Amino acid sequence: MDALYTAAATANGREGRAVSSDGRLDLALAMPEPLGGNGNGTNPEQLFAAGYAACFASAMANVGRQMKLDTKDVAVTAEVSLGKDDTGFGLAVVMRVELPDALVGETGRQLVEATHQFCPYSKATRGNIDVELVIE
Structure with missing residues (x-):
């Protein structure tokens, strides 16, 4: 494949953060309530x-x-x-x-x-x- 664009993001698990390499995406991650988490973030x-x-x-x-x-x-x-x-x-x-x-x-x-x-x-x-x- 001839890549036209590559996105990169780093996360440290379901209870942490996800951050894109350019910083435009920076989200708190949390386990959803139905799975026993607090739901205070995306997943x-x-x-x-x-x-x-x-x-x-x-x-x-x-x-x-x-x-x-x-x-x-x-x-x-x-x-x-x-x-x-x-x-x-x-x-x-x-x-x-x-x-x-x-x-x-x-x-x-x-x-x-x-x-x-x-x-x-x-x-x-x-x-x-x-x-x-x-x-x-």
């Missing part, structure tokens, strides 16, 4: 959800342009779940895509499927975690 699942949703929405704009579709009113929500699997812990994602009325139906389904093939986060997760696509 890796929230960070992954935000990144995946942003990437998917951006990828959809790109795919939409190629398909000559207007995607400006699309909203993407990534729900990232942490759970136990055969090897310890694992992730699963439900990707909720809100489409405007003009894109509901077969055209919208094709757009979402094509985006899932194109999105770098989707490529990275394919075969590694379950991703369910939900069109709303």
